[in-house]
Amino acid sequence: SQQGEEDPQALSIQEGENATMNCSYKTSINNLQWYRQNSGRGLVHLILIRSNEREKHSGRLRVTLDTSKKSSSLLITASRAADTASYFCATDDRDDKIIFGKGTRLHILP
């Protein structure tokens, strides 16, 4: 089954800087989603981008999708300490289930 792979595996940046995480996947998709997981908690849905969309914004989040390269990026602008978490991309399956990558661990330094 298809699976998103995030890059980098871990990222540390200073508070206030922008954080960019990438996701690559293997086969065609209907949509791609990004989730956040704080330590010891469940995943929280952040944003969805459909295969016919190229860019989407939600607050400080910006997601891009390049279906020709089978890749997506998540940009968090003006990072805050509260953004420290793991971020996962998830791609849909034709049977209506989503498959997660292994995530990027983001650490915001004070």
Next chain:
Amino acid sequence: DAGVIQSPRHEVTEMGQEVTLRCKPISGHNSLFWYRQTMMRGLELLIYFNNNVPIDDSGMPEDRFSAKMPNASFSTLKIQPSEPRDSAVYFCASRLTGVYGYTFGSGTRLTVV
């Protein structure tokens, strides 16, 4: 809405014992998913239900694992007998078909010693 509710939050059991994990999805959601998360393998989909019917259980690792959804508001994941390699965090998630974005529970951290 209280969200997806999982119990227990933590479970420590001895190898060979039966373990039952519980999940209450969000009211009105008709799809329910069980995931397992480990450092080595990440998030693995074990099984999912649509309208209480198991649709895909190809992710269930062995016959020791079984899942049921007797009604729209309750699901269980059972491991019998449990083994140390089953130690992981088990998540339940639900959604309304056609509405994207899963809602996850807080997970059950299972430790088998």
